[in-house]
Structure formats: structure tokens, C-alpha cells
Amino acid sequence: xxxxxxxxxxxxxxxxxxxxxxxxxxxxxxxxxxxxxxxxxxxxxxxxxxxxxxxxxxxxxxxxxxxxxxxxxxxxxxxxxxxxxxxxxxxxxxxxxxxxxxxxxxxxxxxxxxxxxxxxxxxxxxxxxxxxxxxxxxxxxxxxxxxxxxxxxxxxxxxxxxxxxxxxxxxxxxxxxxxxxxxxxxxxxxxxxxxxxxxxxxxxxxxxxxxxxxxxxxxxxxxxxxxxxxxxxxxxxxxxxxxxxxxxxxxxxxxxxxxxxxxxxxxxxxxxxxxxxxxxxxxxxxxxxxxxxxxxxxxxxxxxxxxxxxxxxxxxxxxxxxxxxxxxxxxxxxxxxxxxxxxxxxxxxxxxxxxxxxxxxxxxxxxxxxxxxxxxxxxxxxxx
Ligand SMILES: NC(=O)c1ccc[n+]([C@@H]2O[C@H](COP(=O)([O-])OP(=O)(O)OC[C@H]3O[C@@H](n4cnc5c(N)ncnc54)[C@H](OP(=O)(O)O)[C@@H]3O)[C@@H](O)[C@H]2O)c1
Numbered sequence: 001x002x003x004x005x006x007x008x009x010x011x012x013x014x015x016x017x018x019x020x021x022x023x024x025x026x027x028x029x030x031x032x033x034x035x036x037x038x039x040x041x042x043x044x045x046x047x048x049x050x051x052x053x054x055x056x057x058x059x060x061x062x063x064x065x066x067x068x069x070x071x072x073x074x075x076x077x078x079x080x081x082x083x084x085x086x087x088x089x090x091x092x093x094x095x096x097x098x099x100x101x102x103x104x105x106x107x108x109x110x111x112x113x114x115x116x117x118x119x120x121x122x123x124x125x126x127x128x129x130x131x132x133x134x135x136x137x138x139x140x141x142x143x144x145x146x147x148x149x150x151x152x153x154x155x156x157x158x159x160x161x162x163x164x165x166x167x168x169x170x171x172x173x174x175x176x177x178x179x180x181x182x183x184x185x186x187x188x189x190x191x192x193x194x195x196x197x198x199x200x201x202x203x204x205x206x207x208x209x210x211x212x213x214x215x216x217x218x219x220x221x222x223x224x225x226x227x228x229x230x231x232x233x234x235x236x237x238x239x240x241x242x243x244x245x246x247x248x249x250x251x252x253x254x255x256x257x258x259x260x261x262x263x264x265x266x267x268x269x270x271x272x273x274x275x276x277x278x279x280x281x282x283x284x285x286x287x288x289x290x291x292x293x294x295x296x297x298x299x300x301x302x303x304x305x306x307x308x309x310x311x312x313x314x315x316x317x318x319x320x321x322x323x324x325x326x327x328x329x330x331x332x333x334x335x336x337x338x339x340x341x342x343x344x345x346x347x348x349x350x351x352x353x354x355x356x357x358x359x360x361x362x363x364x365x366x367x368x369x370x371x372x373x374x375x376x377x378x379x380x381x382x383x384x
Contacts, residue, residue, distance in 0.1 A: 008121040008130045010048060014039045015349055016141030017101040022065040025292040026360050029353040032101060040145045042124045047151070049118040049137055049144050052376050054103050055165040056346075056355045056369040057115075057199065061291035063094050063102075071293045073265075101140040101352075104170070105317075113170070114138060114150065117161050119377065128153065133378055135164035140352050142373055156378040159331060166199075166368045167334055167341040168327045174316040175203030176326045178285050181319065182312050183259050187212030190253050192272050193234075195263035195288055197224040197366035202232055203330070204261050206339055209233040213259075216252050218245065218268060220362040227366050231340050246271035256280070264288045266295035273299065276309055284313040292360055342367030349373045
């Protein structure tokens with residue numbers, strides 16, 4: 001029988017990351033400030049959680065302050081609305097100088113928008129007890145007080161506790177939604193997936209392969225490309241740091257491309273886009289190459305018209321109703337050994353800014369990126 005934990009001691013002080021200044025391009029560690037402060041206390045209806053894992057995702061960069069002009073990516077430059085004076089209404093999701101660093105969007109946006117997994121150390125909320133593992137925290141800090149409305153209790157006997165940030169997390173969900181709901185893929189078609197070794201791309205590559213498509217990934221470096229082919233099952237992978245993408249596509253897919261699942265936009269986009277077949281589809285998932293402000297993309301409108309191409313953007317937040325189906329589907333495939341979902345762990349809360357920078361440039365080793373802030377006590381003998 002499992003021991004019932006009634007109390008876990010939390011230290012009186014803990015550390016939290018704050019945004020310290022506007023950032024030039026790729027964020028640097030000095031753009032953030034790690035501050036020691038009093039550990040927060042939960043009020044009635046709240047829980048105090050020891051952070052174990054933080055999810056690192058490129059989509060947080062457009063929410064951070066830019067030292068120069070904010071690139072116009074995914075509508076993040078503003079809410080798209082203007083007030084009576086004609087000024088843009090600030091995007092409430094943005095993280096400003098002096099604010100606590102977040103790993104995701106704000107909880108009110110979605111019941112599944114958390115960015116951390118941790119363990120309850122003190123509970124003043126019904127249904128939660130010290131020792132429970134939970135998903136739903138947001139902040140880059142060692143301890144966090146949470147309202148339990150958007151918190152999910154985890155069962156380590158069912159899935160590893162980090163799975164809600166990896167295998168059945170939001171990035172994986174994005175790949176599932178983007179592929180299942182927007183690609184309209186048919187066996188025998190060809191699909192190109194950029195950032196194929198990443199958190200979203202990993203799922204798209206494997207689902208497309210399972211459906212009988214010819215899959216070409218794009219990733220940086222021989223190790224990631226090997227992973228995309230050998231572990232994820234892609235037919236080929238273009239190393240964007242070593243090959244000309246257009247020439248490689250002419251060699252690998254001389255008949256052209258039916259679907260481009262675009263995770264990065266930027267300079268990678270046009271060489272793939274211009275090889276779309278008539279009636280080809282561009283699925284715009286993300287613009288990771290543009291978040292640092294150093295690249296941009298220009299689409300050839302004349303070609304879109306002449307080839308009757310479809311361009312479809314999507315936002316995973318529109319698909320909350322799909323979440324339970326996705327979770328069950330992906331968890332089953334993984335338990336049956338039919339799905340690979342790798343993650344790379346950066347150790348210690350100090351490493352979070354570097355993990356974000358590596359995620360944005362692709363300097364990581366592939367897979368979903370996590371920061372382990374404190375020991376994962378859900379696993380036997382897990383070294384920190
Ligand atoms: N539409 C939605 O609702 C939604 C939701 C979540 C995420 N997203 C988007 O989905 C995309 C993938 O997210 P993820 O979490 O899976 O990220 P990720 O792939 O783990 O990380 C981003 C990757 O982009 C690639 N990249 C970076 N700079 C690049 C450049 N200049 N040119 C080409 N490739 C570059 C790198 O991969 P390589 O070095 O291997 O090429 C990097 O690892 C992101 O754009 C994200 O914002 C969209």
C-alpha cells in the first residue's frame with residue numbers, strides 16, 4: 001500500500017526568474033534575473049507546488065520584450081485591436097520587463113495551458129494532498145502557488161509525470177491537431193516537415209509515416225537528421241546547416257511536395273513552398289525562424305494563385321475539445337510501442353535561459369526541451 005504523505009516541508013525562501021531587460025534577437029542569460037525571495041503561501045482553495053519540470057518552447061519568445069522592433073509573428077505584436085486613439089491595445093499575454101518569467105500562456109486561455117509539472121507540498125484545496133503530482137503551473141520558479149481550477153492531478157503509474165509536458169503536452173497536441181485536422185493527408189502523398197526533430201515535428205513525422213506518406217524532414221545537424229530518419233521513421237531528412245534545401249528537395253522529391261508542415265517560416269519557407277504541386281497545401285504551424293527577428297519570409301502570391309494552393313494557419317487553442325481524444329490516442333500509441341517521443345533535460349533552474357536560447361536556435365540535441373528544477377521523486381533512483 002502506498003504511504004499517505006501528510007506534510008512536506010518547503011524552504012522559507014526559493015528562487016524565481018524575472019525578465020530584466022528587452023532582448024536583442026536570441027535571449028541571453030543576462031536578459032533575465034534569478035532572484036531569491038520568500039516562498040509564497042497558499043490561500044484558501046490554493047496549493048503550493050514544488051516545481052520539478054519546466055517546459056521550454058519557442059513560442060514564448062514573441063511574448064518577451066524586444067530591444068528593437070518586434071517582429072510581426074503570429075499576431076503577437078498586438079491584440080490586433082486599436083483603442084479610440086488608434087493605438088494598438090497591448091497583448092495581455094506579453095511578459096514585460098520586471099515581470100516573472102512564464103513558460104507558457106496565461107491559464108485563463110485554456111485548461112491545458114500549463115507549462116510546469118510539480119509536486120504539492122501544501123494544500124488548502126479540496127481534492128489535493130501533499131505528495132500529489134500536478135500539471136498546470138506556469139512560472140520559472142522553484143515553488144508556485146496555484147489555483148486548482150486549471151490544475152490536472154497526475155498518475156505516475158499511468159504515464160511518467162513529465163508526459164504532460166512532452167508526449168501528451170501542448171506541443172505534441174499541436175502536431176496532432178495540425179496533422180489530423182488540417183493536412184488532409186492521403187497515402188502516397190509527399191510531406192515536408194520543418195523542425196522535424198522538435199516537439200511538434202516529431203509527432204507530425206510519425207503520424208504521416210503511419211498513414212503511408214513519403215516524409216522528408218528538415219533539421220539542423222547530422223545527429224538530429226539521423227534521429228528523424230532512424231527513430232521517427234522519415235524517408236529522408238535535410239540538414240539545413242549543410243545542404244541547400246531547394247537542391248535537396250529536387251533530389252529527394254523530384255515530383256514535388258503535396259504538403260508542407262511549416263514550423264519555422266523564415267528563409268526555409270520559400271524553397272519548400274515553391275516546390276508545392278498544384279493543389280498543394282502549406283500548413284502554417286509556427287515561425288520559429290522569425291521569433292528572434294533575424295529572418296523573414298515572403299510568399300509569392302502569383303504562384304499561390306496560378307497553382308490554386310491552399311495556405312492554412314491554425315492555433316491549437318481552437319481545439320480544446322480534441323484534447324481528451326488526442327491524449328488517449330497518443331498515450332495508447334506510446335504504450336503499444338508505436339510512437340517515439342524524446343525529450344532532452346537541462347538540469348537546474350539556472351539553466352532555463354540557456355535552454356530557451358538553444359530551443360530558439362536549434363542548438364539543442366532534438367526532442368522536447370525540459371528543465372529539471374528539483375528531483376523527480378516519482379521515479380526510483382532518479383539522479384538530479
Ligand atoms: N499553431 C499553434 O497553435 C502552435 C502551438 C505550439 C507551437 N507552435 C509552433 O510550432 C513550432 C514548433 O514548436 P516546437 O515546440 O516543436 O519547437 P522546436 O521544434 O522544439 O524548436 C524550434 C526549432 O525550430 C528550428 N529553427 C530555429 N531557428 C531556425 C531557423 N532560423 N531556420 C530554420 N529552422 C529553425 C530549430 O530546429 P532545427 O535546428 O532542428 O532545424 C529549433 O529547434 C514553433 O514555431 C512554435 O511556435 C504553434
